[in-house]
Amino acid sequence: MHSGDAMRRLFPLGSYVLLLFFLTGIWVAISPFAMTTQPSGAHWIPSTINNVVVGAILIAVSLLSILGYMTFELRDILREAREKQLKQELAEQQATALAANQ
Amino acid sequence: MMQMTRPTVGKYIWGMAASLIILLAGGWLILAPFALGYQPYGADWVSQTTNDFWVGIPVAVVALVSFMLFFASLIASLRAAGVLLARPRLQQQTLATAPGPAMMQAPAPVAPAMYVDQSDLDRTLATLAAALAADLNNRRQAQASSDQQSDQTISNRRDV
Numbered sequence: 001m002h003s004g005d006a007m008r009r010l011f012p013l014g015s016y017v018l019l020l021f022f023l024t025g026i027w028v029a030i031s032p033f034a035m036t037t038q039p040s041g042a043h044w045i046p047s048t049i050n051n052v053v054v055g056a057i058l059i060a061v062s063l064l065s066i067l068g069y070m071t072f073e074l075r076d077i078l079r080e081a082r083e084k085q086l087k088q089e090l091a092e093q094q095a096t097a098l099a100a101n102q
Numbered sequence: 103m104m105q106m107t108r109p110t111v112g113k114y115i116w117g118m119a120a121s122l123i124i125l126l127a128g129g130w131l132i133l134a135p136f137a138l139g140y141q142p143y144g145a146d147w148v149s150q151t152t153n154d155f156w157v158g159i160p161v162a163v164v165a166l167v168s169f170m171l172f173f174a175s176l177i178a179s180l181r182a183a184g185v186l187l188a189r190p191r192l193q194q195q196t197l198a199t200a201p202g203p204a205m206m207q208a209p210a211p212v213a214p215a216m217y218v219d220q221s222d223l224d225r226t227l228a229t230l231a232a233a234l235a236a237d238l239n240n241r242r243q244a245q246a247s248s249d250q251q252s253d254q255t256i257s258n259r260r261d262v
Contacts, residue, residue, distance in 0.1 A: 014117055017168055021124055024161055028131065031157075037150045047140040047150045054134070057127050058161070065120035072113035 006077060010070050018069075021062040029055025114176035121169035128165055131158030 032038040032048040039045070044052070135141035135151035142148070147155070180186040 014168060014171065017164060018120070020164070021161065024157060028154075028157055031153050032150065035149055035153060037148070045140070046138045047135070047154075050134050050138055051150075051154070054127050054131055058124060061120050061123045061127075065117060068116040068120075069113045072110065072116060076110050076113075 009077060010073050012069075015066050015069060018062040018066050021058055022066075025055045025058025025060075025062060027055070028058060031055075111176055111179060114172050114179060117172035118169055118176070121165045121172060125162055125165035125169060128158045128160075128162030131155075131161060133158075 029052050032045075032051050037045075038048040131154045135148075135154055140148070141151040177186065181188055
């Protein structure tokens with residue numbers, strides 16, 4: 001397998017969507033401060049707490065999801081490579097045995 | 103012959119779970135200003151409400167689409183692995199192109215052997231449907247010929 005194919009398998013279109021969710025999470029978390037709806041130096045108001053918590057959830061879930069998908073896909077790629085190698089070895093053994101019999 | 107591969111459903115389940123959580127988060131973002139009461143009732147939307155609402159909607163929609171795509175990929179993976187069977191396709195028999203209007207063509211009798219990989223019930227229903235269609239076409243043909251005959255009679259009387 002070429003490295004380009006492997007990268008495409010490790011980072012499919014869904015991973016870019018999850019990256020978008022990650023960026024959205026950052027915006028949701030910082031928006032109360034960026035939009036100055038949170039008074040400076042005061043305790044966090046309910047909307048700020050809500051946005052920071054939801055933003056953190058979006059960031060964590062999207063990052064974990066990207067990493068999780070990558071891990072599963074990497075495991076699949078390694079397993080396929082191992083199976084391919086085993087098949088080649090088996091074919092070589094059969095060819096050797098056939099040659100020895102003849 | 104269908105190639106059998108080992109099903110790897112973990113990544114799809116993982117993606118579906120993440121999409122579902124993000125979908126719920128998006129839904130909550132839309133509802134939060136009203137549920138938590140930082141949007142005054144009956145007043146114009148404050149900036150935080152507007153921001154949460156217009157961020158929540160695309161998040162929820164994209165998460166829903168993502169969930170459906172992961173689900174479709176899961177089903178495709180299970181089909182490729184042979185866990186789920188692909189839908190049996192009806193083998194359509196090419197009808198002989200006989201002269202005359204298409205509506206009047208009587209369908210060729212459908213033998214149960216045409217439907218491969220189907221249950222007995224499906225085959226019985228298909229045969230029944232074919233018989234009904236043939237009967238309907240025969241009636242239409244009979245009606246059309248009787249209409250032609252009556253038209254001919256009327257024109258003959260006029261001629262006389």
